[in-house]
Amino acid sequence: MPNESVDINQIAQQEYKYGFYTDIEMETFPKGLNEDIIRMLSEKKGEPQWMTEWRLKAYHSWLKMEEPHWANVYYPPIDYQDIRYYAAPKRRPLKSLDEADPELIKAFEKLGIPLEEQKRLAGVAVDAVFDSVSVATTYKEKLAELGIIFCSISEAIKEYPDLVRKYLGSVVPPTDNFFAALNSAVFSDGSFVYIPKGVRCPMELSTYFRINANETGQFERTLIIADEGSYVSYLEGCTAPIRDENQLHAAVVELIALDNAEIKYSTVQNWYPGDKEGKGGIFNFVTKRGLAKGKHSKISWTQVETGSAITWKYPSVILQGDYSIGEFYSVAVTNNRQQADTGTKMIHIGKHTRSTIVSKGISAGQSNNSYRGLVKITANAEYARNFSQCDSLLIGDKCGAHTFPYLEVNNPTARVEHEATTSKIGEDQIFYLNQRGISKEDAISLIVNGYCKEVFLELPMEFAVEASKLLSISLEGSVG
Amino acid sequence: MAEIIIKKNKIDVSEWYLKNFEILEQHNNGSIPDFIKTIKKISLQKLIDIGFPTQKVEDWKYTNIIQIIEKNFKPSNLTEYWKNSEIIEKSKRAIESDQIISNLSSLQLVFIDGHFIEQLSNAQKSQNLELLPLQKALKEKTEIIQNHFNKYAQIENGFNALNNLFFSDGILLNVKDNTIEDEPIVVIFIQSGEEEQIINPRNLIVVGNNSKARVIETFISLKNIPNFTNTITEIFISENSFLEHFKFQNESLSSYHIGKIQTQLEKNSNFTSHNFTFGGLITRNDINIVLDGEGAESHFYGLYFVKDKQHVDNHTLVDHAKPHCLSNEFYKGILAENSRGVFNGKIIVRKGAQKTNAYQSNKNLLLSGNAKIDTKPQLEIFADDVRCTHGATVGQIDEDSLFYLRSRGIDEKNARSLLVNAFANEVLYNMTFEPLRNKVSDFVIEQMNQILQKLDK
Numbered sequence: 001m002p003n004e005s006v007d008i009n010q011i012a013q014q015e016y017k018y019g020f021y022t023d024i025e026m027e028t029f030p031k032g033l034n035e036d037i038i039r040m041l042s043e044k045k046g047e048p049q050w051m052t053e054w055r056l057k058a059y060h061s062w063l064k065m066e067e068p069h070w071a072n073v074y075y076p077p078i079d080y081q082d083i084r085y086y087a088a089p090k091r092r093p094l095k096s097l098d099e100a101d102p103e104l105i106k107a108f109e110k111l112g113i114p115l116e117e118q119k120r121l122a123g124v125a126v127d128a129v130f131d132s133v134s135v136a137t138t139y140k141e142k143l144a145e146l147g148i149i150f151c152s153i154s155e156a157i158k159e160y161p162d163l164v165r166k167y168l169g170s171v172v173p174p175t176d177n178f179f180a181a182l183n184s185a186v187f188s189d190g191s192f193v194y195i196p197k198g199v200r201c202p203m204e205l206s207t208y209f210r211i212n213a214n215e216t217g218q219f220e221r222t223l224i225i226a227d228e229g230s231y232v233s234y235l236e237g238c239t240a241p242i243r244d245e246n247q248l249h250a251a252v253v254e255l256i257a258l259d260n261a262e263i264k265y266s267t268v269q270n271w272y273p274g275d276k277e278g279k280g281g282i283f284n285f286v287t288k289r290g291l292a293k294g295k296h297s298k299i300s301w302t303q304v305e306t307g308s309a310i311t312w313k314y315p316s317v318i319l320q321g322d323y324s325i326g327e328f329y330s331v332a333v334t335n336n337r338q339q340a341d342t343g344t345k346m347i348h349i350g351k352h353t354r355s356t357i358v359s360k361g362i363s364a365g366q367s368n369n370s371y372r373g374l375v376k377i378t379a380n381a382e383y384a385r386n387f388s389q390c391d392s393l394l395i396g397d398k399c400g401a402h403t404f405p406y407l408e409v410n411n412p413t414a415r416v417e418h419e420a421t422t423s424k425i426g427e428d429q430i431f432y433l434n435q436r437g438i439s440k441e442d443a444i445s446l447i448v449n450g451y452c453k454e455v456f457l458e459l460p461m462e463f464a465v466e467a468s469k470l471l472s473i474s475l476e477g478s479v480g
Numbered sequence: 481m482a483e484i485i486i487k488k489n490k491i492d493v494s495e496w497y498l499k500n501f502e503i504l505e506q507h508n509n510g511s512i513p514d515f516i517k518t519i520k521k522i523s524l525q526k527l528i529d530i531g532f533p534t535q536k537v538e539d540w541k542y543t544n545i546i547q548i549i550e551k552n553f554k555p556s557n558l559t560e561y562w563k564n565s566e567i568i569e570k571s572k573r574a575i576e577s578d579q580i581i582s583n584l585s586s587l588q589l590v591f592i593d594g595h596f597i598e599q600l601s602n603a604q605k606s607q608n609l610e611l612l613p614l615q616k617a618l619k620e621k622t623e624i625i626q627n628h629f630n631k632y633a634q635i636e637n638g639f640n641a642l643n644n645l646f647f648s649d650g651i652l653l654n655v656k657d658n659t660i661e662d663e664p665i666v667v668i669f670i671q672s673g674e675e676e677q678i679i680n681p682r683n684l685i686v687v688g689n690n691s692k693a694r695v696i697e698t699f700i701s702l703k704n705i706p707n708f709t710n711t712i713t714e715i716f717i718s719e720n721s722f723l724e725h726f727k728f729q730n731e732s733l734s735s736y737h738i739g740k741i742q743t744q745l746e747k748n749s750n751f752t753s754h755n756f757t758f759g760g761l762i763t764r765n766d767i768n769i770v771l772d773g774e775g776a777e778s779h780f781y782g783l784y785f786v787k788d789k790q791h792v793d794n795h796t797l798v799d800h801a802k803p804h805c806l807s808n809e810f811y812k813g814i815l816a817e818n819s820r821g822v823f824n825g826k827i828i829v830r831k832g833a834q835k836t837n838a839y840q841s842n843k844n845l846l847l848s849g850n851a852k853i854d855t856k857p858q859l860e861i862f863a864d865d866v867r868c869t870h871g872a873t874v875g876q877i878d879e880d881s882l883f884y885l886r887s888r889g890i891d892e893k894n895a896r897s898l899l900v901n902a903f904a905n906e907v908l909y910n911m912t913f914e915p916l917r918n919k920v921s922d923f924v925i926e927q928m929n930q931i932l933q934k935l936d937k
Contacts, residue, residue, distance in 0.1 A: 415876075
């Protein structure tokens with residue numbers, strides 16, 4: 001196959017599309033982390049006293065914790081004193097986008113989020129987080145008419161302290177784990193969503209995260225509360241510029257669904273994955289957890305993970321309410337030297353709770369892709385039901401695929417099923433498509449897309465298109 | 481009770497065992513071969529270094545062994561109940577009345593408290609089959625032992641090291657090239673239960689080229705008092721050979737049992753393991769295999785049927801080191817009353833082990849609200865041209881099936897018993913040795929009836 005490999009090499013040289021750096025004036029903190037930095041951060045954001053204390057408390061528990069290393073990923077030690085914990089565009093748009101730095105607007109346009117245009121056309125409300133601060137939230141007024149709150153979390157701390165105090169840290173407590181504690185201490189911004197009783201959010205809410213500045217870490221915090229009988233679909237996208245060194249991203253996302261509420265959370269994660277030799281890239285260490293608190297509530301996670309040098313995250317659902325439902329649909333793609341250890345936890349507490357897990361891993365190049373999941377049926381979770389399926393696809397003989405499913409069943413009325421397969425793309429499948437005049441690259445892309453279809457179907461329309469494009473880019477050149 | 485010192489990932493070995501090891505050394509008075517001395521020396525250091533695992537160690541996450549460590553079990557090397565004729569007589573009756581192993585074979589080796597009992601054994605000598613107690617073999621067949629002993633089983637935890645230090649007796653089975661032995665070889669380990677003892681049986685099985693054999697290992701106890709059995713069996717199978725191995729853990733409901741079977745497979749060889757756990761308070765089985773030659777094949781079948789407060793933990797590791805191998809694993813568990821089951825099945829496919837086929841399945845049936853199961857199938861794959869699947873299920877007796885049977889006039893108790901038996905039979909059908917299969921099947925039915933009877937009261 002000499003000809004093919006030439007083509008493939010050309011394609012393989014295609015670089016990360018979102019790797020540009022926007023030269024705008026930034027305001028940053030000195031490197032390092034200590035109480036003063038946290039106080040400074042809190043003051044900068046004009047936070048109330050309770051918030052500062054909350055952060056400090058988290059910081060103190062973080063100091064006592066050890067960085068966990070049980071995941072199936074390997075990376076050089078992180079020096080937490082060598083990171084800037086705050087970076088913000090200097091001219092912060094206060095009232096409208098017209099005041100924003102034109103460079104910033106350009107950056108967002110390059111990323112494909114035309115804030116202006118979306119206002120008019122797409123009907124997607126966007127909250128864009130640039131490095132550490134939220135720069136613009138569109139469509140806010142329109143949502144406010146329905147009583148929906150969609151704003152940056154800093155704003156929410158000031159405007160809706162009661163709601164924030166009640167729910168912040170209720171699903172992921174600051175002491176939950178090392179990275180959650182770090183995030184609780186230093187989170188700079190993120191999104192806050194509150195859907196009032198009985199309201200069905202008329203549009204998809206969306207956040208775009210971007211790390212721009214050098215040597216900064218991004219620590220955003222998202223809190224979504226769906227009150228009784230409400231519905232919201234939330235999208236999240238991420239990109240970062242190309243840099244030689246690794247950057248840390250440690251976010252926390254908390255979802256709370258009350259009686260009969262439904263939250264659908266979709267992520268397309270495309271942080272810079274590092275170059276072919278594994279240099280640079282984002283360390284994506286994220287804690288995402290949803291609490292299906294009310295009866296008949298539902299939380300659904302859909303994720304497409306194609307970026308990051310290291311992905312380490314387990315979007316989970318605690319099924320507390322009776323008859324609540326948890327879902328997890330994931331496609332994780334690793335190429336070159338990327339490493340991913342991702343999966344989910346479904347903790348069944350309520351009666352008649354149901355969960356579904358569909359995970360599709362694709363590893364290519366020299367990457368390693370692990371699925372790690374826990375399904376726990378507690379003693380009181382009568383008639384709980386789980387179905388898990390995790391498939392791995394291997395492309396090339398230098399990559400690895402691993403599955404670590406944990407099933408803990410403490411109730412005999414539970415029905416738990418787990419299935420996993422690992423395989424490569426069948427030569428007969430490729431042959432079949434070749435025979436019908438489809439080139440090898442296209443055939444593989446077709447097969448891979450078909451393989452991921454189950455998950456893509458769960459994504460909102462625009463994201464599904466983007467995800468399928470991302471998938472082909474991520475895997476380009478990996479077939480030979 | 482020994483004072484135990486728990487560090488984060490380790491429980492320090494207690495003075496008790498160190499002291500007893502010294503006594504044993506004096507007792508042996510240098511009568512053991514040099515290479516064994518070296519192994520013991522390394523093992524002792526290792527035992528001090530790694531200690532025993534806590535639940536912080538991933539492989540021991542669901543099994544708490546503190547109650548084993550804090551008891552001062554007397555090493556059976558230093559007790560002499562096995563010489564007592566009354567106990568020998570009692571053992572004889574126990575074997576004869578045993579539902580599973582009685583009248584199975586003419587080749588039988590019996591060990592009481594880890595010591596070989598000649599009058600109960602029948603190890604006929606043949607040209608092609610060397611079958612003798614390990615301690616005897618250490619003197620007579622030094623060469624083969626030196627070549628294979630402790631070559632495959634790594635010291636993964638303190639228990640393995642403990643066995644290296646205190647191993648008493650067991651079998652050496654050497655099946656020479658081109659030998660087909662149809663008569664199964666039955667090995668019986670009996671805990672006399674006269675004192676709280678630890679026995680450390682140790683077996684070595686070497687199968688030459690183009691040969692076939694069948695080994696049945698059984699563990700039983702005479703009295704219902706806490707005893708500890710810590711066993712290692714090492715198996716080496718040469719090209720084109722076949723070994724079928726059975727293990728029955730049928731000790732008393734107060735016994736502790738930690739067992740390891742480590743197998744090395746050469747080209748085109750086949751190892752089939754049947755692992756049954758019915759007895760023991762805490763039972764942990766590690767069954768590891770390395771498929772180290774092209775075309776090698778391994779089949780693991782397991783059934784655990786536990787009740788009361790029993791805890792059974794099965795860990796299996798299938799390591800595909802060479803291409804074109806096949807592995808198949810099928811474990812089923814029935815958990816009644818307050819019992820707890822753990823299953824961890826790991827498949828590794830090494831770099832370059834292309835065209836691997838690996839299958840694994842674990843199915844569990846919970847019969848009571850207090851029974852618990854933690855199952856973790858695991859795949860680690862570093863080659864791309866492979867086909868691996870695993871599956872795990874947990875459920876209860878299907879109400880629809882029960883209804884179906886009852887609507888046909890079968891009472892509930894019988895219907896339940898029938899369904900449990902059918903569940904177990906799916907594993908038992910893989911036993912090609914029919915007399916044994918029928919016995920085990922009957923045993924399962926009886927166990928089930930006992931549990932149902934208890935429910936009636």
